[in-house]
Amino acid sequence: NLKKLSKIIQSNDGIKVLTASKSAYQNLVYEMGLEISEEKVSMLPSGIISKDAVLKNKKIIGRKKNHCLIYLKKRDFEELSELTYYLKTNQISYDVFEYGHYKNKILEKAAKSSEFGIVLGTTESQGFAIQSLLACNLPLIVVDKKVNHYGEFKLTGTTVPYWNKKCGVKVNNIDECKIELLNFIAELKNYSPTDIVIENLTYEVFIKNLIAEFKKDF
Secondary structure, X not given: OHXXXXXXXXXXXXXXXXXXXXXXXXXXXXXXXXXXXXXXXXXXXXXXXXXXXXXXXXXXXXXXXXXXEEEEOOOOHHHHHHHHHHHHHOOOEEXXXXXXXOOHHHHHHHHHHOOEEEEXXXXXXXXXXXXXXXXXXXXXXXXXXOEEEEOOEEEEOOXXXXXXXXXXXXXXXXXXXXXXXXXXXXXXHHOOOHHHHHHHOEHHHHHHHHXXXXXXOO
């Protein structure tokens, strides 16, 4: 279907493909051999929250001390077991939310009451669930995955397409996560994950960027 769509795009001036992130843009334009020209593809993430709501989340207080939210998506359960054993050893409580087995409202409630989060995820084109955690001002350690297996393709990717140092810490594996964890916890007050959401991922920013994207061609 994507191959069929690429032919329609090339023959119609009024159609563009909106990709959600830099990695998705790179996959589509350079790595999949679809012959879609750069000017027909734009990078435009969807909005996930209103600016007012994320500013309110920025002021959340009273989080549970030493409590971790673990978000698990398409990762080896041995990694999860190794991680939870380490958390127990260091007397850190936790809740696990596995992709496809939770309600969004419950995840959001947990994100607002936890002190920090750990993400064991897969590659994402945008990553709505993880960005919802950031929008709740929850600092994260992300065990990043950098290869996206899509059909016959082996594409570049990341677990967190929208990320900066104020969001938390990125690591490559569980061993690195354990090395970084206690220092990360000690520095929690220095993180501000909502900043990247306000800059890139509010409904207001999405509407502004969408209008600007199509105006520039007319």
